[in-house]
Amino acid sequence: MAETQTKDPVIERLRALLGERLSTSAAVREHHGHDESYHPTHAPDAVAFAESTEEVAEIVRICAAHKRPVIPFGTGTSLEGHVAALHGGISIDVTAMGQVLEVNAEDQDCRVQAGVTRKQLNTHLHNTGLFFPIDPGADASLGGMTATRASGTNAVRYGTMRENVLGLTVVLADGRIIRTGGRARKSAAGYDLTRLMIGSEGTLGVITEIQLRLYGIPEAVSAAVCSFETLDGAVNTVITTIQMGIPVARIELLDEVQMDAINKYAEFDYPILPTLFFEFHGSEQGVQEQAETVGEITGEYGGGSFRWATLQEERSKLWQARHDAYYAALALRPGAKGWATDVCVPISRLAECISETKQEIEASGLLAPIVGHVGDGNFHVCFILDPDDKAEMARSQEINDRMVLRALAMGGTCTGEHGIGYGKMDFLTAEHGEAVSVMRQVKQALDPDNIMNPGKVLRV
Numbered sequence: 001m002a003e004t005q006t007k008d009p010v011i012e013r014l015r016a017l018l019g020e021r022l023s024t025s026a027a028v029r030e031h032h033g034h035d036e037s038y039h040p041t042h043a044p045d046a047v048a049f050a051e052s053t054e055e056v057a058e059i060v061r062i063c064a065a066h067k068r069p070v071i072p073f074g075t076g077t078s079l080e081g082h083v084a085a086l087h088g089g090i091s092i093d094v095t096a097m098g099q100v101l102e103v104n105a106e107d108q109d110c111r112v113q114a115g116v117t118r119k120q121l122n123t124h125l126h127n128t129g130l131f132f133p134i135d136p137g138a139d140a141s142l143g144g145m146t147a148t149r150a151s152g153t154n155a156v157r158y159g160t161m162r163e164n165v166l167g168l169t170v171v172l173a174d175g176r177i178i179r180t181g182g183r184a185r186k187s188a189a190g191y192d193l194t195r196l197m198i199g200s201e202g203t204l205g206v207i208t209e210i211q212l213r214l215y216g217i218p219e220a221v222s223a224a225v226c227s228f229e230t231l232d233g234a235v236n237t238v239i240t241t242i243q244m245g246i247p248v249a250r251i252e253l254l255d256e257v258q259m260d261a262i263n264k265y266a267e268f269d270y271p272i273l274p275t276l277f278f279e280f281h282g283s284e285q286g287v288q289e290q291a292e293t294v295g296e297i298t299g300e301y302g303g304g305s306f307r308w309a310t311l312q313e314e315r316s317k318l319w320q321a322r323h324d325a326y327y328a329a330l331a332l333r334p335g336a337k338g339w340a341t342d343v344c345v346p347i348s349r350l351a352e353c354i355s356e357t358k359q360e361i362e363a364s365g366l367l368a369p370i371v372g373h374v375g376d377g378n379f380h381v382c383f384i385l386d387p388d389d390k391a392e393m394a395r396s397q398e399i400n401d402r403m404v405l406r407a408l409a410m411g412g413t414c415t416g417e418h419g420i421g422y423g424k425m426d427f428l429t430a431e432h433g434e435a436v437s438v439m440r441q442v443k444q445a446l447d448p449d450n451i452m453n454p455g456k457v458l459r460v
Helices: 002-006 009-021 026-031 053-065 118-124 142-147 193-197 231-243 256-266 284-300 312-323 325-331 347-364 390-409 425-432 435-446
Strands: 046-049 070-073 090-093 100-104 109-113 165-171 177-181 206-213 220-227 250-254 275-282 307-309 337-344 370-373 378-385
Touching: 009 046, 009 053, 026 046, 053 070, 053 090, 053 165, 053 177, 053 206, 070 142, 070 206, 100 118, 118 142, 142 206, 165 193, 177 193, 220 284, 220 312, 231 250, 231 275, 231 284, 231 347, 250 256, 256 312, 256 325, 256 370, 275 284, 275 312, 307 312, 312 325, 325 337, 325 378, 337 390, 347 370, 347 378, 347 390, 378 390, 390 425, 425 435
Parallel strands: 046 090, 070 090
Antiparallel strands: 100 109, 109 206, 165 177, 165 206, 220 275, 220 307, 250 275, 250 370, 337 378, 370 378
């Protein structure tokens, strides 16, 4: 095996460039061939640990010369097979590109390398009075979050990566380095290449630097947990809260199955009922007013009393438990795998979409907790299953397919934040129709040899 690899011209050239930072170890390759999902491992031929934009560009040029696939890798926390090397090739690991390059406190923006994680950035910003709010749960790299157009628990107030990325540095399929956008808060200059790259999942280029919008740390932050007798009551509370324009920072839904899992995993003692996690940001008076108004709404829909978490330590424990929902669900069935899927619908159709999906799950006998960033109409189902059990996989697939088609029929999308990868390619066509052919033309124009993360998002 080793002898074959030394004769590979791409491996030889990359080893000359990177030395020990090029790995052909089976363990390293396998680690870079899968994400957090149930999708099987597809290991790359080698892993290149890059340290700069220029180094990424040289790696891509070498691969382009031999038409070898390139797969960007951040922290591997994606959920639709984004990092799998379906056709072999070279995985470019950017974890060593972990520098915060500049912080402009007066303008509330910063520039980071792609390997910086959201927690690292907020630790760096600790003494500036600023923070970066996009929080998908996992401590993902900001390059990966940009590539997948991530959002998460704070999106209802602060938006998604799409709204918070000002500019990018990207290495294209031929090794060219381009810089898109800038620090200005608006621009009418030319095509919006920044938005084109956000959500492209590594299929158009390798993102190496990101210019990000920052926010002032709120004067007051308070979190609360409220249980409901029915799932509809919880969801209707969310709908009314959003329709009234109350500027809550987070509204998270967990069904009773997920609450049971979190209680066991995090040693909480919340009622095993459909539950909402709230967080309020603002002035002391503003937070109090928001909480009082939402409290009145929850009462109308059968909600119980708020359980408050006002201290930083309490809030951290609460939201860490929410972020660990996936692992808590897996713990309900040791040895099983998780198939996490998501959709997003207009807020007025949220109760209907969740209710119909929940009914199908219960009728199927499957273990599949529901959680959601429901403040913006996005919810997730996590099937806890044995991928080798064909009958179980088939039942899960049927429910997932119907859920996605139901969301599309309601004017929603097949994925609110997980992305397409290779797990939802067919649904992209169902959602966008002829527009997919335009996406394919863009892909072929920027990557004519289809070396950038091939087999993801689009079939070429």
